Amino acid sequence: xxxxxQSPQSLIVxxxxxxxxxxxSSKTLYGLYWxxxxxxxxxxxxxxxxxxxxxxxxEKITAKLDEKKQQSSLHITASQPSHAGIYLCGAGVYNQGxxxxxGQGTELSVKP
Amino acid sequence: NAGVMQNPRHLVRRRGxxxxxxxxxxKGHSHVYWYRQLPEEGLKFMVYLQKENIIDESGMPKERFSxxxxxxxxxxxxxxxxxxxxSAAYFCASSPPWAGGSQETQYFGPGTRLLVL
Numbered sequence: 001x002x003x004x005x006q007s008p009q010s011l012i013v014x015x016x017x018x019x020x021x022x023x024x025s026s027k028t029l030y031g032l033y034w035x036x037x038x039x040x041x042x043x044x045x046x047x048x049x050x051x052x053x054x055x056x057x058x059e060k061i062t063a064k065l066d067e068k069k070q071q072s073s074l075h076i077t078a079s080q081p082s083h084a085g086i087y088l089c090g091a092g093v094y095n096q097g098x099x100x101x102x103g104q105g106t107e108l109s110v111k112p
Numbered sequence: 113n114a115g116v117m118q119n120p121r122h123l124v125r126r127r128g129x130x131x132x133x134x135x136x137x138x139k140g141h142s143h144v145y146w147y148r149q150l151p152e153e154g155l156k157f158m159v160y161l162q163k164e165n166i167i168d169e170s171g172m173p174k175e176r177f178s179x180x181x182x183x184x185x186x187x188x189x190x191x192x193x194x195x196x197x198x199s200a201a202y203f204c205a206s207s208p209p210w211a212g213g214s215q216e217t218q219y220f221g222p223g224t225r226l227l228v229l
Contacts (some may be wrong), residue, residue: 030215031215033218044207044220048217052133087157096168097168097215098145098208099171100147100218101169102155
């Protein structure tokens with residue numbers, strides 16, 4: 001079965017620093033989603049990538065999907081306390097339309 | 113456009129009781145998905161529904177759990193005879209109809225936190 005591994009599991013950075021979170025799949029990814037979850041709340045959609053080599057940016061967050069479609073990275077530039085939370089990568093499963101599988105999450109803390 | 117609505121946000125039940133979780137999808141969304149987040153575990157898919165149809169229930173426990181998405185009204189996730197192990201956060205997501213056979217982005221609700229005493 002397909003699995004998603006996220007690294008690191010947790011991250012503490014100083015405000016203003018850049019950081020990268022990785023998501024690796026055991027199989028080819030069919031739609032890769034990045035979400036952010038604040039403790040005790042729901043998931044906020046950030047970005048979705050589908051094509052190998054695709055890159056998308058929104059404000060200070062950039063997500064990339066590698067050419068082989070097995071690895072994605074989320075990069076935050078000049079981090080702020082508002083970026084703190086749990087980042088989850090999710091992916092569609094081939095031939096199981098609708099179902100998303102998720103990584104374990106990366107907990108980000110930003111020190112002012 | 114209101115987001116995905118879930119209620120109640122918190123639910124406390126004693127062992128053996130029934131729990132009913134409701135989910136109203138975003139306007140224009142006809143696909144609903146339920147996920148469960150157990151303590152110290154990741155988010156796990158449970159069931160995928162379209163109006164009046166269960167499309168994929170591969171993640172649903174075989175007993176005590178059921179889901180529906182009627183023609184009118186919210187989607188309901190029902191857990192009968194709850195046990196302590198059912199304590200978790202249950203999230204609903206919705207998406208618009210798929211265009212060209214490609215999966216659409218799922219938008220999540222705030223979740224229902226179920227505590228079984």
